[in-house]
Each structure stands twice: as structure tokens, then as C-alpha cells.
Amino acid sequence: MKKANKRVIPGFGLSMGVTVSVLSIVVLIPLASLAVFTANMSISEIIGTITRARVLASFKVSFVTALIASLINAVMGVVLAWVLVRYDFPFKRLLDGMIELPFALPTAVAGISLTSLTADTGLIGGFFARFGVKIAYTRIGITVAMVFIGIPFVVRAVQPVLEKLDGSYEEAAVTLGADRGRIFREIIFPEICPAVFTGFGLALGRCIGEYGSVVFIAGNQPFETEITPLIIMSELQEYDYASASAIALVMLAASFLILFSVNLIQVKNAKILKGGN
Amino acid sequence: MHKESKGSKAVKVLLIGVSVLFVFLMLVLPLITVIAEAFKQGFKVYAEAVADKYTIKAMLLTVEATVFAVAVNTVFGLFAAWLITKFRFKGKKLLSTLIDLPVTVSPIIAGLIFVLTFGRQSPIYPYLEAADIKIVFAVPGIILATIFVTFPFISRELIPVLEAQGTDEEEAAALMGAKGFTIFTKITFPHIKWAFLYGIVLCAARAMGEFGAVSVLSGHLRGKTNTLPLHVEILFNEFKYVPAFAVSSILVMMAVIILIARSVVEYIGKRESENVR
Numbered sequence: 001m002k003k004a005n006k007r008v009i010p011g012f013g014l015s016m017g018v019t020v021s022v023l024s025i026v027v028l029i030p031l032a033s034l035a036v037f038t039a040n041m042s043i044s045e046i047i048g049t050i051t052r053a054r055v056l057a058s059f060k061v062s063f064v065t066a067l068i069a070s071l072i073n074a075v076m077g078v079v080l081a082w083v084l085v086r087y088d089f090p091f092k093r094l095l096d097g098m099i100e101l102p103f104a105l106p107t108a109v110a111g112i113s114l115t116s117l118t119a120d121t122g123l124i125g126g127f128f129a130r131f132g133v134k135i136a137y138t139r140i141g142i143t144v145a146m147v148f149i150g151i152p153f154v155v156r157a158v159q160p161v162l163e164k165l166d167g168s169y170e171e172a173a174v175t176l177g178a179d180r181g182r183i184f185r186e187i188i189f190p191e192i193c194p195a196v197f198t199g200f201g202l203a204l205g206r207c208i209g210e211y212g213s214v215v216f217i218a219g220n221q222p223f224e225t226e227i228t229p230l231i232i233m234s235e236l237q238e239y240d241y242a243s244a245s246a247i248a249l250v251m252l253a254a255s256f257l258i259l260f261s262v263n264l265i266q267v268k269n270a271k272i273l274k275g276g277n
Numbered sequence: 278m279h280k281e282s283k284g285s286k287a288v289k290v291l292l293i294g295v296s297v298l299f300v301f302l303m304l305v306l307p308l309i310t311v312i313a314e315a316f317k318q319g320f321k322v323y324a325e326a327v328a329d330k331y332t333i334k335a336m337l338l339t340v341e342a343t344v345f346a347v348a349v350n351t352v353f354g355l356f357a358a359w360l361i362t363k364f365r366f367k368g369k370k371l372l373s374t375l376i377d378l379p380v381t382v383s384p385i386i387a388g389l390i391f392v393l394t395f396g397r398q399s400p401i402y403p404y405l406e407a408a409d410i411k412i413v414f415a416v417p418g419i420i421l422a423t424i425f426v427t428f429p430f431i432s433r434e435l436i437p438v439l440e441a442q443g444t445d446e447e448e449a450a451a452l453m454g455a456k457g458f459t460i461f462t463k464i465t466f467p468h469i470k471w472a473f474l475y476g477i478v479l480c481a482a483r484a485m486g487e488f489g490a491v492s493v494l495s496g497h498l499r500g501k502t503n504t505l506p507l508h509v510e511i512l513f514n515e516f517k518y519v520p521a522f523a524v525s526s527i528l529v530m531m532a533v534i535i536l537i538a539r540s541v542v543e544y545i546g547k548r549e550s551e552n553v554r
Contacts, residue, residue, distance in 0.1 A: 007364070009447045010457035015360040019372070022353045026424055027379055030390035037393050076299055083296040087289055095297065097540045101304045103479065104532040104539075106486025108506040109525040112513045113307040116314060116522075123310075124302070148303055180285060209383025212488035212506070216513065229385040229489065236389060236493055241398060248386045259381045263374070 034252075038245050049246040054222050055231060059250070062228040065139055066207035069146030074200045076147075077154025078192070084155070085162040099156070102149045107212025114145055115216045137219030142227065145213040150203030157199030161192050194265045201262035205255045311529050314522035326523035334500045335508040336527065338416065339485050342504060346423040346484040347477055354431030354476060358469075359461070361432075362439035363447060373436070379428040387425050388493025391418055414496035419504065422490035427480045434476035435469050442468050471546030475539060482535045486528060 038046065049055065084096050102110065118125040118135035125135050135141045165188065173183045211229040218225045228251055235244035316323050326332065361373055379387065393399060395412040405412065412418045442465075450460045466473075488506040495502040497511070505528055512521035 008451045009363045009444060009460070010451060011359060011461075012364050012366075014457075015356040015364075016366075018356040019353065019360050019376075022349070023357075023372075023375060026349075026353075026421070026428055027375065030394045030425070031378070031382075033394040033399065034386075034390045037398075079292055080296050080299070083292050087293060089293055093540070095300055097536050098300050098304050100536055100539060101308065101532070104482045104486075104535045105308070106488060106506045106509075106525075106528045106532070108488040108509050109311060109486070109528050109532075110307060112509065112521060112525065113310045113314075116518070117307060117310050123306070144303075148307070151303065180288065205381050209381075209386070211383065211385050211492075216510075229383050232383075232385045232389060233489075233493065236385075236392065241389075241393065241396075244389055245393065248383075248389050251383055252386060255381045255383065259374075259377075 034245055034248065037241070038249055041242055041246065045242065046246040046249070049243045050250050054226070055228075055247055057223040058226050058228045058231045061139065061142070061224075061226060062208055063254075065142040065227075066146055066204055066210075069143045069150055069207050070200050070204040072143075072147050073150040073154045073203045074196055077151060077199055077203075078158055078196060080151075080155045081158035081162055085159060099152050102152055107149065107210070108216070110148055111145065111213040111216035114148060114213065115141070118144060118217065136217050137221075137225065139225055141217040141219070142214050142225060145217045146207040146210060149210055149213050150207050153203040153206065154196065154199030157195045157202065158192055161195040162188075165191055194268050197265050198262050201258050201265070205258040205262075208258075209251065209255060308529060308533075311522050311525050314518060315526040317522075318519050322519055323523045323526075326520035327527065329520070331499050331503065332505075332508060332524055332527075335503045335505045335524075338419070338503065339505045341416070342420050342423040342487075342491075343481055343484040345420045346427050347480050349424050350427055350431050350480050351477065353428070354435060355473075357432040358435035358439055359465070361436055363444050376429050376432055379425050384426060384487065384489025385493060387490040388422055391421055391425070391490075391494055413494060414498075415502060418494035419491050419502060422494045423484045423487050426487050426490050427483045430480040430483060431473070431476035434472045434479070438469050438472040439465070471542050471549070475542045475546070478535055478538050478542065482532065485531060 080099065084092065084099075115136050116122050118128075118141055120126060120129045120134070120136075122136070128135055133140070135144060169187050170183055173187055178186070209229060211227075211233070214227055215230060218227060218230070220226050220230055228247060232244045232247050232251075235241075235247070315326075357376060361369060382390075392413050394401075395405060395418065396402065397413075410417070412421065446464050447460050450464055455463070485504075486506060487504075488510070491504055492507060492510070495504070495507055497503065497507065499508075499511070503511070505524060509521050509524050509528070512518075512524060
């Protein structure tokens with residue numbers, strides 16, 4: 001594109017003005033107030049808060065459960081995307097539509113529903129209780145809730161890439177005698193890998209910060225099933241804004257790191273999507 | 278498609294089976310549970326819970342917050358998408374990253390930053406108090422938090438469509454003397470109308486279901502600052518399970534309507550873009 005005609009289309013000033021002002025009011029100023037607030041705290045105060053045993057334990061609970069849930073989602077997301085793109089079967093559209101449910105269903109509703117299902121008196125919880133496995137009010141329960149809210153991220157990241165995948169390489173590989181496992185490993189997986197990582201990263205970011213669906217099923221036992229967002233919530237209820245902000249800062253740093261990595265991968269992914277045809 | 282060998286058919290059946298089982302257990306069953314629990318004690322108890330004074334008030338507040346969030350994000354989304362896809366300027370990448378920021382921020386932190394910005398310890402609090410404006414623990418706070426968590430939902434749907442469409446048509450129209458508004462309504466909007474509708478649907482879904490951020494900013498005053506998801510939480514924590522699920526079922530119905538709307542919008546949008554080709 002020539003640089004000379006870049007402002008032929010009208011509305012640059014107006015849309016820049018509206019975009020930047022709304023962005024500032026809704027996002028930038030509130031986020032900046034967190035930065036200002038923590039800047040007034042001393043470093044030792046911040047470190048003292050975030051290294052409290054109970055806070056450290058919550059980091060571990062949040063991170064480990066989110067990681068496990070996102071790994072499960074990465075595997076199941078690829079399977080679901082594969083099934084939805086490559087196969088035809090009855091009610092496929094319905095299955096495809098259901099994937100979006102965690103985006104549409106309020107997290108609190110998902111939370112109480114999953115809790116009542118997986119409690120000892122519930123349908124699934126009762127089944128597992130016979131083998132001595134408790135789901136609700138344990139870390140397994142937290143992981144289940146996180147799998148629920150994370151699954152659409154991976155499916156919706158992988159699906160478009162699989163759809164655009166050029167079939168001729170696979171056909172060539174079949175003609176040359178490669179088996180299905182090898183085709184998947186050596187031809188399909190390298191192509192969808194960035195998309196899987198993108199979906200994994202988005203799911204992980206969402207799971208770490210998730211509150212509504214997890215808080216009911218978690219049981220919220222300190223050191224055992226207390227997630228970091230819940231700690232921030234209880235600090236807020238005690239009007240201890242300093243501690244809440246310090247812990248929030250760690251969480252924000254973690255999610256920005258994840259977002260940054262996802263963006264790096266997405267740049268690569270966009271190239272594959274564009275070069276698909 | 279090419280002919281399937283016996284082995285690949287077995288893989289197909291296995292993968293479809295795993296997918297259907299996963300979706301049924303993780304997504305469909307929780308949905309059924311809500312409805313089943315809501316009607317556990319018959320229709321009369323259900324109707325009482327739904328027609329409860331506090332439920333109706335919570336519903337009205339939820340609708341209010343949703344309408345505000347959709348309105349603000351629609352205006353913002355259209356301007357932001359126009360800015361990002363029709364012009365080239367410095368800092369564009371940074372701008373789109375900032376717009377996407379709110380979805381990676383934990384809802385609890387979203388609530389926290391508004392408490393820090395407008396709450397008692399904020400430098401602007403004395404001015405707000407002098408003007409008798411209450412934001413934190415009041416309805417404006419709930420609305421702001423809802424706008425924040427759904428912030429990029431509409432622009433994110435519009436940007437890829439506009440990017441694919443390019444700027445040639447708008448440039449031609451502008452060179453022939455069309456005004457900005459005419460260009461938008463006659464040329465740009467027909468391309469994005471389905472993506473736009475889908476963005477609104479997604480935004481509304483998330484807005485009415487937001488729990489964490491709203492929970493921080495709401496004073497949990499029944500009949501005053503309680504949204505439907507918060508009302509569900511209160512009922513559930515008071516062990517009023519049937520009313521909790523009855524209120525949830527309202528949200529489930531909205532979620533199902535949203536899912537259907539999404540499928541319809543996507544289907545029509547796809548068919549139309551194929552017809553154009």
C-alpha cells in the first residue's frame with residue numbers, strides 16, 4: 001500500500017478520539033490506579049504480603065490446577081476440533097454449538113451446578129465416592145470446573161487451522177505408505193501446534209483468574225483448596241486493599257506473561273492461516 | 278473424501294465416542310442438572326422462587342447492566358474496529374493489545390481496580406462524595422465492571438472481518454466524494470453485520486453472567502445492588518438449593534437462547550459470504 005493515500009478514508013480523528021478516550025476511562029485509568037496504589041507501598045511490604053504461607057499455597061493451588069486443566073483441555077480440544085472438522089455424523093451441529101456453552105453460561109450457575117453434580121450426593125460424585133474419590137471440595141473439583149470453562153478456547157483456536165489445512169500433503173503421505181499415527185505426528189501436528197499453544201495459553205490465563213465457577217466447588221480450605229482470586233476477595237472484604245493489590249500484582253504479571261507468549265505464537269499462527277490456500 | 282480403511286473407521290468411531298461422552302459429561306449434564314434441581318419440588322416452588330420480589334429486582338439490575346455494557350461496547354467496538362482496520366498509524370499493535378487486555382484480567386482484579394479508582398482511599402473520592410456520586414458498592418460500579426469485562430467482545434468480532442475485506446472499496450467511495458457516515462452504512466456495514474450481531478450476542482451473554490467483578494463492586498444489598506448471578510450465590514450459600522437453581526434456570530434459558538442465536542447468526546453469515554463469492 002502506498003503511504004501517500006493512507007488518510008483517504010474519513011474519520012481518523014474521530015475514531016482515534018473515541019477509541020482512546022473510552023479505552024482510557026474503562027481500562028487504562030483503573031489499571032493505572034492499581035499501579036499508583038502499589039507504588040505507594042514499600043517493596044518489603046509487597047514481598048511480605050505475597051510470601052505469606054497461605055498466599056504462596058494459593059499460588060500453588062491456582063497454578064497447578066489451572067495447568068492440569070489446560071493440559072486436559074489441550075488434548076480434548078484437539079480431539080473435539082478434529083472430530084468437528086474431519087468427520088460427519090448426526091447431531092454434529094449440536095455438538096459444535098454446545099462447545100460454546102461455557103462462554104454463554106454464567107460462571108456462578110456453572111459453579112453451583114458442577115458442585116451439586118460432583119458432591120457425594122450428586123450423580124457423578126456419588127459414583128466416584130464408591131471408589132473413595134472425592135471431587136467436590138477438593139483440588140480435583142477445582143480442576144473439573146477449570147476444564148469446563150477452558151474447553152472452548154482450545155477448540156475454537158484449533159478448528160480454523162484444521163479447516164484450512166491443505167489435504168494434499170496427507171494424501172501424498174498416504175500414497176507413500178505412511179500410517180495414520182505418523183501422518184498425524186509429522187504432518188498435521190506441526191501445522192496445528194501453534195494453534196494448540198494459543199488455545200492452551202488462553203485457557204490457562206482464564207483458569208488462573210477464574211472465580212465464579214471455582215469458588216463453589218473448591219470448598220475454600222486455606223492451604224488446601226483456596227485459590228488466589230479468593231484470597232484477594234477475602235482481603236477486599238476485610239478492606240485490606242494493600243494486601244489485595246500486592247497479590248493482584250503477581251496475578252496480573254502472570255497473566256500478562258501468558259498473554260505475551262500467546263501473542264508471539266499468534267503471529268506465527270496468522271502466517272499459517274494466511275498461507276493456507 | 279477418500280475411501281476409509283477399516284482401521285480409520287475404528288478411530289473415527291472412537292474419537293466421536295470420546296467427544297460425545299466428554300461434551301455430555303462436562304457440558305450437557307451440568308445444564309440438565311440446573312433444570313432438574315430447579316423443578317425438584319414441583320412447579321409451584323419453582324414459580325415462587327422465580328416470581329420472588331428480590332429475584333425480579335435482581336433481574337432488572339442485570340438487564341440494566343447488560344444494556345449499558347452492550348451500548349458502550351457497541352459504540353466503542355465500531356470506532357475501534359474502524360480505526361484499526363482502515364488506517365495505518367504508529368502504536369496500532371499496542372492499541373489492539375490494550376483493547377484485548379480486560380479479558381486476560383481476572384474478574385476479581387477487575388473489581389479491585391475499580392474499588393481502588395473510585396473507593397474511599399482514592400484521591401478522587403472526596404470530589405465524588407462532594408458531588409454525591411456513589412460508584413463503589415452501588416449500581417454505577419456494577420455497570421462499569423460489566424463494561425470492563427466485556428470490553429473487547431464486539432471490536433474483536435469486527436476486526437478480522439474488516440481486515441479480510443481490505444480498504445479498497447472505502448477508498449474508492451471516499452475518492453468519489455462520499456462522506457464517512459455514508460461509506461460506513463453503504464459499504465462497510467453490510468460486510469460486518471453478522472459479525473456485529475454475533476459480537477453483541479457474546480457481549481450480552483458475558484455481561485448478564487458476570488460474577489466475580491460485580492461481586493467485588495456490589496455491596497450485596499438485596500433488592501439494591503444484587504444481580505441475578507449474585508442472587509444465585511446468596512441463595513446457594515443459604516442452602517436454599519431449589520430457589521438457587523430456579524433463579525439459575527432463568528440464566529440458563531438466556532444462555533440457550535444466546536447459543537441458538539449464535540448458531541443462526543453464524544449459519545446465515547456463512548451462507549451469505551458464500552453467495553457473494
